[in-house]
Each structure stands twice: as structure tokens, then as C-alpha cells.
Amino acid sequence: MGNHSDLRTTENALPRSLLRTLIAAGLTIAIAAMVGISMFQLPEGTAWPTPPARETLQESGVDQAVTAVLLNFRSYDTWLEVVVLLVAMLAVLTIRRQHHFALQQTDIFDDPVIRYFSRLVVPFMVLTSGYLLWLGTRLPGGAFQAGAVLAATLLLLVTAGQAKAGPVRSSRLLLLIVLAGFLAFSAVAIVNLGAGNPMLQYRSGREGLTILAIETAVTISIGLTLALLYFTGLASRNRVDSDSTHSMDHPYDPV
């Protein structure tokens, strides 16, 4: 613990860190310059949605150009973005040495105000999440935003001690929900490949329904995954600690 305790003084003591800072600063300035230069090279007056997206919008199944691009024209990108989130989850499981998922908080804010507030606000948060998902077909909104609100709801529920989930026994169920978004895209791809179509083509006339189904699965996946990024490892960390003598995970202990 000793060499952990003050990150800031050791940072200044090493001359190598100055070099590192200079390299980081140089790279940052270079990237900022590149972004700045490219900003002046943008074509003047391109209205969104750009012509190709605007012309094919009616065929996409939704009325909102961003959703049409994300879930139809370039759904391959979104499919892989879901995988990026799964890889992040995998990294967290590796770093925190976990073999299973659990929605659990060790130190709950046992506060009447927070408890009352969470009870009041959680139903509306779930409603907002669903509304954002539904709204995504016509106005700005969609799976990612809805998923983020859902994750915030889960965070509030568990930290306020409303969800006495304990270690959720069926971590297989949680795993299934985490994978739901990826599996939804995969199902479409498999059906299409089986029928000899392009991989992510939606059935004509059913585009809107397919998009909404995929988005629902992706929303629930994103919501749970983002919440699990926070909660994974909290429970076992505490269990290990109560066995050992040091108290690194008890911030309220006087040091």
C-alpha cells in the first residue's frame, strides 16, 4: 500500500515522467491541429441528411435519418459497436478477476432521502428509457440513449438498496441479457444468410418492426452491460477483504 498512497509526489520526482508528459502533450496538440485543419476543409453547406440518406429514407423503415443510418444503412457498424461494449465487459471481468456477473452493491447508501427519491424517480426513468427507444424511430433518441438511462436506473436502484438482488444466482441469465443485442443482430444475419440474402438485409415491409426489435434487445443489453461495468467485482472484493487484515477498501476508516 505504501507506494500506492501518494501518486502525485512520485509523478513529479521522476524525470522520465516529464518526457512522457511532453510526448503526450505533443501528440494531443498534433491531433487537435489535425481536427482543426480538417474542420476548414469541410464542404460548405452540406445539409443533413446528405442526399443518399435523404433519398432512401422512406425505404429504411424509420422516419429519423440517424436511426436509419445506424440501424439500417450501416447496421454492420452498430453490430460491431455492440461487440466493443462486450469487449469492455470482458476487460472488466479480467481485471477484477470475476467469473460471473452479479448486480450487487456492498455499501448501500442507507439514507431515507435517497431511498424515497429512488422510489419516486425509478418508474419515470424506466418510462423515459422506453420513450427514448420508441422516439428513436421518428425523432432524436434510440437504443444507445435509452440503454444509458436504463443503466442509470439500475445503478440508482442497487446503490439505494432498493434492489436486494444479492448475488444474483442465475448469472447465466445476466449473461444472456448482456449478449441479447449481439444475438439479435446475429439472428437477422443467420436468417438472411440461410435464405441467400445479403447478411443484414431486412425483409421488405417489415423494416420498421425489425429495427424496433433489434433496438429493444440492444437497449436492454447496453443498459445491463453499463450497469455491470460498475458493479462487477464489488461483491467479491469485499469478501476477500473481510478475510485479510488490511483495510484498503474501507474508505471511511480513519487512516
Added chain:
Amino acid sequence: MVNENLLRAFDIVLAISLVGLATMLLLAKDLFKSVVMFIVFGLLMSITWVRLSAPDIALAEAAIGAGLTGALLLRALRQLQPALISASEADTRLNEE
């Protein structure tokens, strides 16, 4: 319609606050303060996205940039430096009294 000049002034204030806040949060000695400033930065960034007429990115920024990343950073900070947090909590308690 809202006054054009007023909006431009708002944009300038927003841009200056963003750069100022970014500098402050990078240079802050207290990591806890850095995290709090990062959350504020996310909220201002979300308003910036609205001004750039990208409301969907604004929504994502507010929920993920400000909310969830803030929670994750606070958690990481607590895992790294428990002493630092209790010290800063003692500070705020002293300030409140």
C-alpha cells in the same frame, strides 16, 4: 426567436468554460475534484452538442459522458486511493461546519 447576438455570446461563454474547465481538471491536485469537474465538463459538452444541433449525441453525452463515466471514475478512484477520498470528505465536512 431568441436574439442572435445573445446566442453567440452564450456560445463564446460555453467554449471558454469548456477549455477552462478541461485545463482545470487536468491540473487539479485533488483527483476527486478532477472527477467532479469532469462530470461538469460532460454536462457543458452536452449543451454544446445541442448548440451544434446534434440532440441525440447530447442525450448520450449527458447520460454516459457525465453520468456513467462519472460513477465509474468515482469507483475507480475509491479503489485506488481510499485515503484521498476520506481526506477530501473530511475537508468538505470542515467547510460545511
